[in-house]
Each structure stands twice: as structure tokens, then as C-alpha cells.
Amino acid sequence: MGGERAPLLEVTGLAKAFGPNPVLRDVSLLVAPASVHALLGENGAGKSTLARVLLGMERADAGAILLGGARYAPASAEEARRAGVVLVPQERTLCAHLTVVDNVVLGIEPLARARLGIRDRSRARAVARAAIALVTADPGRVPLDARAGELGVADQQLVEIARALAQGGLREDGRLAARLLVLDEPTSSLGRSDAARLFERVGALRDAGLAVLLVTHFLSDVRAHADRYTVLRDGRVAGEGDPREIEPAQIVREMLGRALDDTRACADTRASAVPEAARPDGGEVVLEAEGVSGVKRPKRASLTLRRGEILGIAGLVGSGRTELLRILAGLDPRRGGTVALRAPRGIGLLSEDRGGEGLMLGRSLAENVWLSPRAPRFARPRSVLSEGARWIEELAIRACGPEQRAGELSGGNQQKVQIARLLREDFDVLLVDEPTRGIDVASKAQVLALLRDLARAGKAIVLVSSQLDELVTTCDRIAVLRRGTLDPPRPASSWTEASLLLEASS
Numbered sequence: 022m023g024g025e026r027a028p029l030l031e032v033t034g035l036a037k038a039f040g041p042n043p044v045l046r047d048v049s050l051l052v053a054p055a056s057v058h059a060l061l062g063e064n065g066a067g068k069s070t071l072a073r074v075l076l077g078m079e080r081a082d083a084g085a086i087l088l089g090g091a092r093y094a095p096a097s098a099e100e101a102r103r104a105g106v107v108l109v110p111q112e113r114t115l116c117a118h119l120t121v122v123d124n125v126v127l128g129i130e131p132l133a134r135a136r137l138g139i140r141d142r143s144r145a146r147a148v149a150r151a152a153i154a155l156v157t158a159d160p161g162r163v164p165l166d167a168r169a170g171e172l173g174v175a176d177q178q179l180v181e182i183a184r185a186l187a188q189g190g191l192r193e194d195g196r197l198a199a200r201l202l203v204l205d206e207p208t209s210s211l212g213r214s215d216a217a218r219l220f221e222r223v224g225a226l227r228d229a230g231l232a233v234l235l236v237t238h239f240l241s242d243v244r245a246h247a248d249r250y251t252v253l254r255d256g257r258v259a260g261e262g263d264p265r266e267i268e269p270a271q272i273v274r275e276m277l278g279r280a281l282d283d284t285r286a287c288a289d290t291r292a293s294a295v296p297e298a299a300r301p302d303g304g305e306v307v308l309e310a311e312g313v314s315g316v317k318r319p320k321r322a323s324l325t326l327r328r329g330e331i332l333g334i335a336g337l338v339g340s341g342r343t344e345l346l347r348i349l350a351g352l353d354p355r356r357g358g359t360v361a362l363r364a365p366r367g368i369g370l371l372s373e374d375r376g377g378e379g380l381m382l383g384r385s386l387a388e389n390v391w392l393s394p395r396a397p398r399f400a401r402p403r404s405v406l407s408e409g410a411r412w413i414e415e416l417a418i419r420a421c422g423p424e425q426r427a428g429e430l431s432g433g434n435q436q437k438v439q440i441a442r443l444l445r446e447d448f449d450v451l452l453v454d455e456p457t458r459g460i461d462v463a464s465k466a467q468v469l470a471l472l473r474d475l476a477r478a479g480k481a482i483v484l485v486s487s488q489l490d491e492l493v494t495t496c497d498r499i500a501v502l503r504r505g506t507l508d509p510p511r512p513a514s515s516w517t518e519a520s521l522l523l524e525a526s527s
């Protein structure tokens with residue numbers, strides 16, 4: 022797509038270091054106009070840093086960028102925005118209590134009387150309407166006056182894109198002024214059908230002339246929706262091409278610098294490796310929930326969890342999966358039903374909201390691993406650091422050291438820090454909400470294998486994931502949550518990805 026046309030974006034010899042640590046080294050990249058260009062790489066490979074340079078949020082140390090043939094070195098996000106380069110970040114940025122209109126025009130509110138700062142509400146509405154029309158074939162799904170927090174996650178994601186496009190500028194006729202849209206892991210919290218809907222719109226935006234830089238860990242999305250790809254490894258370009266012409270295994274090799282041993286080893290050896298005593302029907306019951314309901318969702322959920330098993334919960338976004346976990350963990354109020362926990366070492370939750378409640382981004386990696394309600398009130402800094410160092414080693418966390426601020430780590434490595442804290446606590450019952458979100462293929466395999474090992478060692482785990490293949494290959498039993506009601510679980514071997522999807526969306 023647009024292969025012979027002059028590139029929209031031309032990056033040459035880009036370098037960036039944080040202190041003594043080089044993060045981008047001699048990176049060169051061409052992005053064609055009206056194309057979807059995927060940026061791939063392991064956690065910490067430098068993808069976000071490259072995106073941040075393009076968005077004016079970091080300055081490169083060396084190298085040159087041309088945008089539409091002109092020198093481009095934005096000193097701020099505002100400057101990038103004016104040049105038509107905009108971002109949809111992985112984490113949600115919408116203000117839940119504001120309407121769709123207010124969210125879309127936030128920071129670019131049209132003014133009726135500039136000197137008095139009086140807003141032009143009808144123009145704001147027109148801008149929002151035009152932006153929403155760009156991201157959905159059915160604007161009725163996203164009412165302009167709805168509060169963002171009332172929309173489902175997939176529709177919120179569309180509003181995020183509309184907002185980015187509006188920030189990049191809309192012409193009088195509602196056409197795009199934005200030239201490059203950076204989409205950071207847009208589907209990581211979406212189920213398959215919502216992801217397909219999102220890519221359909223991304224395709225339409227591409228056809229309308231927009232270039233999209235898609236940062237993702239999903240190779241299947243890259244093969245299905247990207248025109249070109251570039252792999253970064255340790256800050257260098259390690260591969261590029263047309264993803265449809267290259268085997269996924271080759272792309273994985275480019276990402277890792279080696280072949281991926283066997284992502285599914287954990288699943289394939291499952292039946293034989295789990296000792297009889299730890300089998301789901303053999304372990305003692307540690308958690309029993311009967312007719313549980315929450316403020317909005319779930320409406321009715323009953324489950325029995327035994328030591329040694331992983332119980333998967335499948336469901337569409339908005340079905341109440343996270344709400345159920347939060348009630349079981351005692352974090353959210355329960356409206357009805359009973360929960361009985363028989364676990365001396367307690368119950369722990371891996372939150373899907375990594376930056377919001379999972380981690381203290383301003384504190385060090387070691388403190389994040391260490392801190393918990395059970396941690397001793399006084400700890401020797403040396404002990405905290407050595408514990409941090411142990412987990413860096415254990416989970417292959419990519420960081421300068423245990424003292425590095427959690428907020429400076431790449432998204433996937435932040436996720437590993439959260440997992441490290443949960444493991445360190447040694448809970449009997451683990452509730453894990455989207456544990457592989459934002460983490461690369463190799464780490465994904467590692468995390469899923471780790472969950473299997475934990476179950477084998479006698480932990481009881483409830484796994485919520487939007488990745489249905491992950492549920493099928495990792496869990497012992499899977500239950501589907503449909504519009505707030507949990508069906509009885511069935512053995513994972515009786516499910517396929519397709520049957521789960523069908524059940525969840527019926």
C-alpha cells in the first residue's frame with residue numbers, strides 16, 4: 022500500500038539514551054502515507070520511546086526525521102499535534118464523568134469569544150460529531166451527550182481515537198488533518214469481535230489517507246491488518262518487511278534474536294504433569310461463591326475453586342469479569358450471595374489497571390515488589406533492594422536495577438513487577454485479571470507457564486483473559502460470564518476458542 026509513494030515519515034539514524042543506557046540505536050524507518058505500519062518488539066525494546074520521540078514527548082540524541090519531506094523535530098506534544106502527529110495511548114485517558122463531546126474537544130475547545138475564553142458549544146459539538154463519524158460506521162452507538170464512563174470499553178477506545186484525530190485537526194468538511202496516528206496496543210483490552218470492529222475503522226482511516234503506526238504484541242493482528250512491519254530489538258531495527266510475506270516464526274525470531282522454544286509447552290504437558298492430588302477434583306476447596314451479585318455486575322455468579330486448579334473466566338468486555346474478581350477479593354461491595362474463603366495465606370488480585378491501582382509509578386521497582394499490607398513496617402533498604410534484584414532475575418524484568426522507578430519501565434516490564442509482588446506474597450488464591458496484557462510473546466509464554474507451575478504447587482487460580490486461546494491452553498476448567506451471569510464451568514478440553522466466543526456472545 023503506497024509502497025512507491027514518497028514516505029510520509031522518514032526516520033534516519035535515530036538514537037536516544039536515558040543516562041548511560043542506550044534505548045534507541047541507529048533506528049531508521051519509513052512509513053508510507055495511507056498505510057498501517059506495525060512496530061513490534063519485546064518488552065523494553067524501545068517501541069514506546071520511538072513513539073514518544075515522534076510525538077514530541079522525548080528529544081532524540083541523534084538522527085533526523087522528515088515528515089512529509091520536511092524536517093521534523095517536535096519539541097512538545099503540542100508541536101507534534103500541530104504537525105498532525107497524534108497518539109492513542111494504551112492506558113485510557115478519557116475523563117469518565119465528562120461527555121463524549123467534552124472529551125473529544127478537551128484541550129482544543131473552540132472558542133466563541135477568544136478574549137473572554139467563552140466556549141463555542143455548537144462548534145465543539147460539530148467537531149465531536151465529525152470526529153466520531155470517522156471512527157464508527159454507526160455513530161448512534163456513541164451518543165455525544167453520554168458520559169464516557171457509561172460507554173463500554175470498546176466504544177471508549179473509539180472515543181479515544183476520535184479525540185486523537187480531533188486533536189490533530191479536522192477540516193471544515195470533517196476530513197482529517199492528522200497525518201500520522203500512533204496506536205499503542207489498541208486491542209489489548211478488547212475481545213476479538215471488538216478488536217475486529219476497531220481494525221475495520223483503522224482500515225477506513227487508512228483508506229482516507231491516514232498513516233497509522235501500530236504498536237502491538239499481537240502478531241495475528243499485524244498479519245491481518247498491517248501493510249509493513251518493523252521489529253525493534255534492544256533499540257535497533259532487527260527486521261522489517263511485508264508481514265503477509267513473512268512467516269510469524271521469522272518475525273518472532275527477529276524479536277527475540279532466537280526461536281521461541283515452545284509457547285504452548287505448558288498447555289501440552291498439562292494433563293500428564295499435574296499430580297493427581299493437585300487435580301481440580303482432588304484438591305481441597307479454598308474458595309466458594311454462591312449466587313454472588315455486585316452493584317451493577319455480576320448479576321449471579323457461583324463457583325467452587327480447589328487447590329491446584331486454574332479456573333478460567335471468559336466473557337466479553339463489560340460482562341462483569343473484573344467486577345466479579347474484585348468482589349471475590351473483597352475490594353468491591355457484594356450486593357447478594359455468599360463468599361467463603363478457606364485459605365490461610367489469603368487471596369491476592371492482579372489488577373488489570375496497572376498504572377492506576379496496581380503500581381506506585383513514582384516509587385522504585387524494589388519498593389513496588391516489597392510493599393504490601395503484610396510487609397514489616399520497618400525494612401532495611403538493603404533487604405528491599407536485594408528482594409527487588411531477586412525478582413528482576415526470576416522474571417527476567419528488563420530494568421537498570423531494583424532502584425529504577427516503576428514508571429520508567431516499559432509497560433510489559435511494569436506488568437512483571439506487579440506479578441512479582443503477587444508471587445512474593447505467596448497467597449493461596451490468586452485472582453489474575455488480564456495477566457498478559459501488554460507483554461511480549463516470550464514473556465506471555467513465561468507468565469502462563471508460571472501460572473501452571475503455581476497451580477501445580479497447590480495454589481488456586483482464577484484467570485480472566487480476553488485472549489481465549491490463552492484460557493483454552495492454560496486453564497483446567499472454564500466458565501463463561503454472559504451479561505453478568507456465570508454459567509457452570511466445563512473442562513477446558515471441551516472448549517475451543519470458537520466455542521467460547523460463541524457462548525460468550527450468545
Ligand SMILES: Nc1ncnc2c1ncn2[C@@H]1O[C@H](COP(=O)(O)OP(=O)(O)OP(=O)(O)O)[C@@H](O)[C@H]1O
Binds near residue numbers: 039069419433434461
Ligand atoms: N524516562 C525513562 N528513564 C529511564 N529509562 C527509561 C525511560 N523511559 C524508558 N526507559 C527505558 O527504555 C527501555 C525501552 O522502553 P520502552 O518503553 O521504549 O519499551 P517498549 O518496547 O515500548 O516496551 P513494552 O512493550 O513493554 O511497552 C526500557 O528499558 C525502559 O526501562
